[in-house]
Amino acid sequence: MKVITTAAEMQQLLLAIKPKRIGFVPTMGCLHQGHLTLIEKSTKYDDVTVCSIFVNPSQFNNPEDFQKYPVTLEADRALLEQYSCDYLFLPDVNEIYPPGYQPVLFDIGKLDTIWEGEHRPGHFQGVCNVMNRLLEIIPADDLWMGQKDLQQCLVIQKLMNSTGRKNVFFHRVDTIRENSGLAMSSRNTRLRKEALAAAAALYDALQLIRRQYRFVPFSQLLAKAHEQLLQHGFEKVEYIAIARENDLAAMNEYVAEEKYAAIAAAWIEGVRLIDNIIL
Ligand code: AMP
Numbered sequence: 001m002k003v004i005t006t007a008a009e010m011q012q013l014l015l016a017i018k019p020k021r022i023g024f025v026p027t028m029g030c031l032h033q034g035h036l037t038l039i040e041k042s043t044k045y046d047d048v049t050v051c052s053i054f055v056n057p058s059q060f061n062n063p064e065d066f067q068k069y070p071v072t073l074e075a076d077r078a079l080l081e082q083y084s085c086d087y088l089f090l091p092d093v094n095e096i097y098p099p100g101y102q103p104v105l106f107d108i109g110k111l112d113t114i115w116e117g118e119h120r121p122g123h124f125q126g127v128c129n130v131m132n133r134l135l136e137i138i139p140a141d142d143l144w145m146g147q148k149d150l151q152q153c154l155v156i157q158k159l160m161n162s163t164g165r166k167n168v169f170f171h172r173v174d175t176i177r178e179n180s181g182l183a184m185s186s187r188n189t190r191l192r193k194e195a196l197a198a199a200a201a202l203y204d205a206l207q208l209i210r211r212q213y214r215f216v217p218f219s220q221l222l223a224k225a226h227e228q229l230l231q232h233g234f235e236k237v238e239y240i241a242i243a244r245e246n247d248l249a250a251m252n253e254y255v256a257e258e259k260y261a262a263i264a265a266a267w268i269e270g271v272r273l274i275d276n277i278i279l
Helices: 007-017 033-045 063-068 072-083 121-135 148-161 186-190 193-198 201-212 218-231
Strands: 002-003 023-028 048-053 087-089 142-146 169-171 235-246 262-270 271-278
Touching: 002 007, 002 148, 007 087, 007 121, 007 169, 023 033, 023 121, 033 048, 033 169, 048 072, 087 148, 121 148, 142 148, 148 169, 148 262, 148 271, 186 271, 201 218, 201 235, 201 262, 201 271, 218 262
Parallel strands: 002 087, 023 048, 023 142, 048 087, 142 169
Antiparallel strands: 235 262, 262 271
């Protein structure tokens, strides 16, 4: 695996290997099986796989969260080698945002201000700016991202459309979970053993919704799921909701034709976790 740290070199290298099919897996590092599944899919499907590791400051609305974001670079490199990734793009912040860089305001509609957008103001604009820059540097044919961040997937699909990248194929990959059901996440490394076990309640709450949403009024069911999270050690629930799968509009009652997702964000032991399932 080649490790590239400058945008110019990365871009030149990849333009030179076109028309080979390029798969791209953007990450913030501290890699786990969720990330590695994306790499695995890309290496099977594409001629060349590029993984980026860049902890993007502009998508952190909370400076403490950015400071505490886990970095495990040596382990990440070894894992990427093991999974036959071809290129690791490891830029520093000046490569992504050169001096004088002016953030772009992207029109991503309501997704900017609901759920994650509401609770993390500016987050998705940060995500769009970094993805737009990464895709300027990496001429990807396939973009591999996780359903774990469902709203992010929808945001990026909008970004691709609005920036004329309709020929980049977007692959949304199922969430990889621990045996307990807890969605794998780099932030899980910040939890102690007991909290890690308790955090599986997030998935259990989503499963409760899956079992009952056809029969129980949404408001009653969501209140029950909320309560269940608090009982199992979560200190705060930012949201737990039923939303339309394709745009995450909040839904208040069951309509058979709609496709729904159950989505949640909650805090345990000072760590903010998110998860979702398609119903
Ligand atoms: P991150 O490093 O958190 O920015 O994640 C990089 C990519 O990995 C994003 O597309 C995430 O949605 C995806 N990802 C993170 N956790 C998981 C998981 N448990 N299962 C599948 N994909 C994941």
